Amino acid sequence: MSWKTKRKIFIFIFIVPTFLFFCLFTIYPIFDGLYISFFDWSGSSSRANMEFIGLDNFKELLLHDNIIGWAILNDYFLVVGKTIGIMLLATFFAVAVTRLRMIWSGFFRSIFFIPNVISVVVIGVLWNYIYNPTIGFLNSFLSLFTKEPVTTPWLGDAAYAIWSLLPPSIWAGIGFYMILLIAAILNIPDSIYEAAGLDGASQWQQFIHITMSLTWEQIKVSVLHIVMTTLNGSFIIVWIMTEGGPDNATQVMGSYLYQMGFRQFHMGYAAAIGVLILVLSLITILSLQRLMRKETYEIS
Numbered sequence: 651m652s653w654k655t656k657r658k659i660f661i662f663i664f665i666v667p668t669f670l671f672f673c674l675f676t677i678y679p680i681f682d683g684l685y686i687s688f689f690d691w692s693g694s695s696s697r698a699n700m701e702f703i704g705l706d707n708f709k710e711l712l713l714h715d716n717i718i719g720w721a722i723l724n725d726y727f728l729v730v731g732k733t734i735g736i737m738l739l740a741t742f743f744a745v746a747v748t749r750l751r752m753i754w755s756g757f758f759r760s761i762f763f764i765p766n767v768i769s770v771v772v773i774g775v776l777w778n779y780i781y782n783p784t785i786g787f788l789n790s791f792l793s794l795f796t797k798e799p800v801t802t803p804w805l806g807d808a809a810y811a812i813w814s815l816l817p818p819s820i821w822a823g824i825g826f827y828m829i830l831l832i833a834a835i836l837n838i839p840d841s842i843y844e845a846a847g848l849d850g851a852s853q854w855q856q857f858i859h860i861t862m863s864l865t866w867e868q869i870k871v872s873v874l875h876i877v878m879t880t881l882n883g884s885f886i887i888v889w890i891m892t893e894g895g896p897d898n899a900t901q902v903m904g905s906y907l908y909q910m911g912f913r914q915f916h917m918g919y920a921a922a923i924g925v926l927i928l929v930l931s932l933i934t935i936l937s938l939q940r941l942m943r944k945e946t947y948e949i950s
Contacts, residue, residue, distance in 0.1 A: 680928065686921040693917030700918070707922035718923070721901045722930070724812055728819060728902065729880045729934075733873055735820035736827055740872070743824070744831035745857060749843070759832075763825035770822065774890030777818040781805050781891075805892050808899035815900060819880075819887055827872045834865040870942045874935060881931045903927045 687707055689700040711718055743762065746752040765773055780787045781804040792800040804814040838860065846856050862869070885904025888894060894901040894909060901909075903923060911920030 683921045683924045686918055687925050689918045691918045692915040693911060693920075694915055703918070707919050708925075711919070711922050711926065717898050717901055717906060718903070718926070720898060721903045721906045724900060725881055725884060725902045725904075725930075727812060728815065728884050729877050731816045732819050732823065732880050733876050735816065736823045736876055737869070737873065739820070739824050740827040740831055741869075744828050744835055745861060747828075748832055748835045749853070749857075749861070759825075759829070762828055765822040766825045770886045771890055773818055773822050774887050778805070778891055781814055806896055808896050811892055811896060811900045815887060815891060818891070819884070822887075823876065827876070830868055830872060831865060834868040835861060838864050866944055870939075870944075873942065874938060877938060878931060878935060881927065881934065903930075 686700075688702060688704055690703045690706075691697070691700040743752075743758060747758065752758065779785070783789060783801045783803045783806070786804075788804065789800040789802060792802075802810065804810045842860055842864075843856055846860060851859070882904070884902050885908060888900055888902050888905045889908065892900040894905040903926065907920045907923040907927070910916045910923065
């Protein structure tokens with residue numbers, strides 16, 4: 651047996667199991683969800699009891715459901731807020747640690763990376779206590795600057811609830827992207843910055859023309875990853891902290907899917923919501939890839 655044949659067999663052995671798992675846990679659920687979306691089914695009975703209704707679930711969802719529009723707006727509010735907040739803070743601390751030589755850089759890396767090693771459920775419970783109107787840290791802190799105790803129900807007031815979900819969501823994501831950007835910046839040779847400094851470039855000019863240009867691929871990947879995980883995974887933090895309330899003020903597509911499928915037992919309708927999430931995610935990611943397309947600079 652030749653070396654090339656052995657190499658192909660080796661690659662085949664490692665690729666096939668992964669591909670099978672991908673088909674089983676990703677491709678099959680997508681097509682199965684699409685199939686279920688054409689039926690009226692509670693999800694608690696056998697599939698033999700599924701009633702074919704064609705596109706009725708999608709007609710109801712897009713034409714008569716008042717909640718789904720609000721859920722989509724909330725999803726994209728979190729997408730925009732998380733992307734701006736995480737990227738600004740992650741980029742600032744990555745540059746501060748690498749280029750500005752911030753003191754206690756190891757401490758800051760640890761503080762911001764902690765949320766990445768603990769469960770999202772733990773983060774949600776922790777911030778629930780922070781926002782508690784009577785014993786929470788936030789109201790206690792604000793009360794130091796007022797004559798009367800602050801008892802704002804941050805998660806119980808429709809005016810504040812969706813905004814209150816942004817800080818824990820941003821805090822939970824900063825560390826991973828900060829480490830990613832730190833690794834990218836450390837790959838840029840110091841000689842490039844030294845040459846720019848000798849030419850009179852300020853720190854800001856070096857950041858814009860060197861750091862941003864040479865780490866653009868990592869920035870783009872970070873933005874796309876934040877958007878994708880938010881559209882598909884914001885359900886967890888929402889459900890732990892507010893369960894979509896008050897009065898659907900924090901409802902996102904994922905939490906609405908869970909509510910319809912596992913609380914109200916309209917599994918066919920929930921599957922239609924899942925298809926909508928998939929379509930909007932694909933459109934958003936493809937649009938962003940096109941908008942963020944830029945000439946890539948390589949370090950020679």
